Amino acid sequence: PADLSHRGRAKVHALQLALRTELLACKDHKEFWDFVRKDTDPHPPKAKVSLTNLSADFDARLNFPATMPKSFNSDQPAFNTRMARELAAEPPDLS
Secondary structure, eight states: OGGGGGGGHHHHHHHHHHHHHHHHTTHHHHHHHHHHHHHHHHOOOOOOOHHHHHHHHHHHHHHSSSOOOOSOOHHHHHHHHHHHHSSSSHHHHOO
């Protein structure tokens, strides 16, 4: 059928018209290039999994286990805690 080859074309034309209208409404070069770069510049990818979904996994990996394995150096966590207390709360500004 002839109408199948045109499906979605009106939507595409409406989008093109809206973008063209917005582009032509730019008042100066900066506004023009800001509009162009908004869609053409790379953007950081969105996370596929939220941080809250991973928090249980992070807690298990980053905190000490409830019972230490025999192969684990039992003095190391206490040493790490003492060393962490020596760190500055905020690093000095070296700029």
